Amino acid sequence: MRQIGFAASANCSLMGFAAASAFELTNLALGQPVYALSFLSENGGAVPTSAGMRVQTEPFDDRALDTLIVGGGTIVEPSTLEFLAFLQKATARYRRVASICIAAYPLAEAGLLDGRRATTHWLYAQDLQTRFPKVKVEMDRIFVQDGQLWTSAGMTAGIDLAVALVEADLGADVARAVARKLVMYHRRMGGQSQFSTLLELEPKSDRIQTVLTYAKQHLKKTLSVEELAAIANLSPRQFSRLFRTETGRSPAKAIENLRVEEARVMIEGGEHSIDQVAEHTGFGDRDRMRRAFLRAFGQPPQVLKRKARL
Secondary structure: OEEEEEEOOOOEOHHHHOOHHHHHHHHHHHOOOOEEEEEEEOOOEEEEEOOOOEEEEEEOOOOOOOEEEEOOEOOOOOOOHHHHHHHHOHHHHOOEEEEOHHHHHHHHHOOOOOOOEEOOOOOOHHHHHHHOOOOEEOOOOOEEEEOOEEEEOOOOHHHHHHHHHHHHHHOHHHHHHHHHHOOOOOOOOOOOOOOOHHHHHOOOOHHHHHHHHHHHHOOOOOOOHHHHHHHOOOOHHHHHHHHHHHHOOOHHHHHHHHHHHHHHHHHHHOOOOHHHHHHHOOOOOHHHHHHHHHHHHOOOHHHHHHHHHO
């Protein structure tokens, strides 16, 4: 049985413990106890969270954990010397060490991320890089694995990281089953951007939101203004005007962004060729997709594909 330990400190966020559900549901999915969970802190006992709830913990000790997961809080605070001393021994003791959200800071303070690729919440990524220049911060990633070190972005990304740990242990079929039990709308891979086009567009009306949802689900189609206007029950002229008013972008630009976002996920997943991605996401050919990637990222798809292999 694999032992998973969650390291807690005062004022940690409850969402930092949400990742525990992935391991709990793995046990349920397989009908046997594959993972055992423990919650640890410097002194043990009830540790207060930022929400006011307390989490019952055991004191740090020499127990044989398989994976240590450090949960983040809602603000960055200096770690205690005892906490840092515990972390500094972690890579020698445990097969994997992971952080959720801004828990990347204590890992960096302890020197575990020196020379490593890592990520954290986008709001803190530049600060993490500035404070710890030896860390190779990837500011736009859901989670990053560099050897035995795993780091995730914001709190919900910790769930994606946990499912990825399950996949690494037990395979893709088990991970998919767990994701379904968690009712994850879309299981995000590590290379996926922290930013979502649908969130950035933030339409004001259900009418435009319905159009964007339809477009996201049918990227392989042409998705002309006429087709989208019909979904919204508007004339093409009315639709284009309303769409730009609500999103600040033209329908064509918004659709291109949705296609680029989906194409990037597929490319960094590494399971499809450039031509297959271009066809699946509605670009039609690799040259058109290449031009869109240059506009969005300043790099062609081939460069992102190479980076994803590193």
